[in-house]
Amino acid sequence: MTAVPPSEPSIQPSRRQLSWFLLIRLLAISIFLGGAIFFQFRAEGVPASSLNYLYGLIAVAYLHGLASAVSLPRVDNLRFFALTQIVWDLIFCLFLIYFTGGTDSLFSFSLVFVIIASSVFFDGRRILLTAALAAILYGALIDLQYFGHLPVLPGVPPADTIGWREAFYAVFVHVTGFLLTALLCAALAERWRRSEQALLEQRIDYDELESLNRVILENISSGLMIINQLGRIRSFNRAAEQITGYSLEAVYNRDVRQLFPEFDVYSDAGMHARQRAEAVVRTAQGEDRILGFAATPIQDPQGRDVGLLVSFQDLTRIKQMEEDLRRADRLAAVGRLASAMAHEIRNPLASISGSVQLLIEGAHVTDEDRRLMSIVVREADRLSALLTEFLAYARPRKPQLENCDMGKLAGEVIQA
Incomplete structure (x- = not known):
């Protein structure tokens, strides 16, 4: 099974191209036919009736142009519309050549313009087909005139005055010109489209x-x-809007010194690049946020500074976490100090309580002394109990292990 070669991509004319084509064609017809009427009117020996055919051509051309302009907005198949316009132009030029002398016509070159016009709408194959159709029509016109099958019009040489060499030369020269024009237009059109x-x-x-x-x-x-x-804000992305609370419309083209003076990236001396800095910026809602920012110059292809790119991040949560960590460290240090002090107090307190208990058990202790010593022992035990409770409170708790989503936890850490 043989492979089918890929076809050439189809070319779809646009309504704009066709509109310009109709306008330029109407202007060209007006200029050429107007010139032909003027010169034939000035020429001696040319009957006035010969101008009627040119008047008729002008009228037909204007009517066709008007009808084409009216129907163009309603046409769906623009390629077929362009094809009908090219065929119409070939037939129109054929009548123009016949009415202005046939073999002696000065407007035989008009078919070349039709071939050139086809290169705007068609590909190379259709341009060559247009040139072939122009050659066939022109050759048929000269043959019919040579063999006398056309009515003799005023200004058109009769058949008996046309030699076969003259007819053959006219056909050969024009057909060759048509084909060469088509080849050149096809090559140029293909290069232009590429x-x-x-x-x-x-x-x-x-x-x-x-x-x-x-x-x-x-x-x-x-x-x-x-x-x-000039220090004017020209761009503001979505993250900047979320961090500051200002929309792009609210900050666009405003002076950065008035809106964000804390950044300190622009002054009367010009722009200031900053590697890394922090500033407390007040948002649109009146909330103070700690922002870390950096400012980098923007340069054009010639290396000249044309602006400044300021990138910033909200460090408020991070700073709050750092403060919480520092506070926790201080509390932990106080706890460790209190635990050490409690241990240091319990040791001499135990010695005092033990010594007093030994004195109570002595034989020469009066009842009053024993009562007072019992008070000392009881208060020492109460103080020891308080220290025990304090140590239980200050002692670090054992970690409570539980399952957690590591992906969610990592995302929260990255976001923070």
Whole structure:
């Protein structure tokens, strides 16, 4: 089974192209036919009746142009519409050549313009078919005139005055010119369409790249702000809106010194690049947030600074977590100190309690002394119980193990 070669991509004319074609054709017909009428009117020996045919051609051309212009917005098949226009032009030019002298006509070159016009709408094969049709029609006209099968009009040489050499030469020269014009137009049209396709693909690539860059800027987690050389804000991505509470419409083209003076990236001296810094910025809702930011110059292809890219992140939660960690460290240090002090207090307290108990058991202790010593022992035991409870409270608790989602936990850490 043989493979079918890929067909040439079809060319679809646009309504804009066809509109310009109708307008230019009408202007060309007006100029050429108007000139023909003028010169034949000035020429001696030319009967006035010969001008009636040209008047009729002008009227038909205007009527056809008007009908084509009216029907163009309603046409769905623009390729077929363009084909009918080219066929009409070939027939129109054929009558123009016949009415202005046939073999002696000065307008035989008009068929060349039809071939050139076809290159705007058709591919190379159809351009050659247009040239072949023009050659056939022109050759048929000369043959019919040579053999006397056409009525003799005023200004048209009769058949007996046309030699076969003259007729053959006219057909040969014009057919050769038609084919050469078609080949040249086909080559130029193909090259032009390839260049247009390459430019279209390049433009599509640029559009896709621009769209991708826009998506990246809108979905990046860091706030991005671009200011120009005058300190005006020219770009503000979605993350910047979420962090500051300002929309792009609210900050666009505003002075960064008035809106975000804490950044300190622009002054009367110009733009200031910053590697890394922190600032407390007030949001649109009146909330103070700690932002870490950096400012990088933007340069054009010639290396000149044209603006400044300011990237920033909300560090408020991170700073709060750091403060909580520092507070926890201080509390842990106090707990360790209190635990050590409790141990140091319990040791001499146990010695005092033990010594007093030994004194109570002595034989020479009066009842009053024994009562007082019992009070000392009882209060020492109560103080020891308080220290025990304090140590139980200050002692670090054993960790409570439980299952957790590591993916969710990692996402929260990254987001923080």
